[in-house]
Amino acid sequence: MLKFLHLADLHLGACFDMLPADKAEAAREKQFDALAHAVRVAGRERAQAILIAGDLFDTPSPAPALFSRAMHLLAQAECPVYLSPGNHDHIHAASPYLTAALPSNVHVFTAATLEALPLTAGVTIWGAAFHGQNARVPLDGVSFDTPVNLCLIHTDLLADNGHNHYTPGEIAASRFSYLAAGHNHAPSGLRRAGGTVFACPGGLSAVKSDETGPKGFLLLTVDETVKAQFVSSKAVEFASIDIDLSPIPSDTGLQKVLIDRIPQNHDRVAAAVTLTGERVYEPNLAALRRVLGQVFFSCVVTDRTTLKKPLWRYLQQDDLRGAVSRKYRDLIEAAENEDEKARLLLALRYALAAFDGDTPPAL
Numbered sequence: 001m002l003k004f005l006h007l008a009d010l011h012l013g014a015c016f017d018m019l020p021a022d023k024a025e026a027a028r029e030k031q032f033d034a035l036a037h038a039v040r041v042a043g044r045e046r047a048q049a050i051l052i053a054g055d056l057f058d059t060p061s062p063a064p065a066l067f068s069r070a071m072h073l074l075a076q077a078e079c080p081v082y083l084s085p086g087n088h089d090h091i092h093a094a095s096p097y098l099t100a101a102l103p104s105n106v107h108v109f110t111a112a113t114l115e116a117l118p119l120t121a122g123v124t125i126w127g128a129a130f131h132g133q134n135a136r137v138p139l140d141g142v143s144f145d146t147p148v149n150l151c152l153i154h155t156d157l158l159a160d161n162g163h164n165h166y167t168p169g170e171i172a173a174s175r176f177s178y179l180a181a182g183h184n185h186a187p188s189g190l191r192r193a194g195g196t197v198f199a200c201p202g203g204l205s206a207v208k209s210d211e212t213g214p215k216g217f218l219l220l221t222v223d224e225t226v227k228a229q230f231v232s233s234k235a236v237e238f239a240s241i242d243i244d245l246s247p248i249p250s251d252t253g254l255q256k257v258l259i260d261r262i263p264q265n266h267d268r269v270a271a272a273v274t275l276t277g278e279r280v281y282e283p284n285l286a287a288l289r290r291v292l293g294q295v296f297f298s299c300v301v302t303d304r305t306t307l308k309k310p311l312w313r314y315l316q317q318d319d320l321r322g323a324v325s326r327k328y329r330d331l332i333e334a335a336e337n338e339d340e341k342a343r344l345l346l347a348l349r350y351a352l353a354a355f356d357g358d359t360p361p362a363l
């Protein structure tokens with residue numbers, strides 16, 4: 001049985017410019033935590049290889065200290081590490097992948113077309129590098145000498161935007177045992193085209209605030225079948241949490257709602273909490289920001305609520321708003337059931353919002 005790790009898109013050195021400077025620095029540290037964690041998992045699981053499907057670094061010319069720190073971490077792996085550079089860390093004349101001394105267990109595929117390296121008896125790893133922002137690496141024209149062939153390649157599985165897109169037909173025709181993809185930052189899940197199993201693990205680290213959802217890498221076993229386990233990353237994740245304040249009567253009520261919405265890994269989550277709806281009380285936003293700032297890795301609280309206005313505020317008024325209010329009061333009193341009453345109440349709230357130039361109530 002063959003066992004290996006498949007990770008991609010760590011984007012070491014990403015700027016995290018949506019975060020305050022101190023949090024951005026901490027987020028870059030957590031990227032290294034994530035890489036160190038992957039190396040530890042490889043050791044614990046006695047993995048035979050770590051496959052990195054590109055964009056290990058955020059730029060093609062990472063700072064020398066950043067590059068050597070990453071290589072020092074990979075050197076601690078008890079197994080070989082294979083890397084196929086992507087569009088962010090593509091090969092160029094001064095690329096550190098070409099110019100720096102690499103640890104003896106780290107193998108970078110630097111050619112623009114697929115090359116083979118033996119892993120163990122019966123297993124070959126194929127890989128190639130991006131040599132610019134765009135690339136096209138043909139999957140055909142290779143001949144296999146071993147029963148198991150893994151292909152490690154940066155590839156956009158979702159769209160044909162110049163980032164080495166493959167169709168399911170091309171993947172099926174390749175006859176690789178497993179295609180280890182990178183580039184798309186959301187996990188693809190384990191997929192199959194013909195006899196080839198393929199997957200994109202998603203980014204090991206989120207680098208943009210809209211990259212919400214779990215981040216991690218795949219632990220794969222290959223024998224008669226290919227099986228994958230998703231292992232959560234130690235890097236920062238982003239989450240967007242909307243709270244409808246309309247039914248919440250007080251800060252105590254808001255606390256209760258929030259407790260249910262805070263994810264378990266909150267200390268690694270950069271959260272964007274947005275309050276919506278019509279508020280019936282004034283939340284203590286300063287206290288909320290203080291508390292959530294401690295709960296989360298970082299948190300931005302945005303208040304998009306509007307103040308709920310009394311429904312019958314124009315009832316006694318001698319104008320169109322008053323006449324409309326009185327008409328609806330009569331209709332509501334004559335309503336035959338609760339559904340009709342609710343519809344009439346909503347209609348009145350729409351009408352009053354239009355009179356007042358407010359945003360219409362949510363359905």
Ligand SMILES: [Mn+2]
Pocket residue numbers: 054055086087088154182183184
């Ligand atoms: Mn990429």
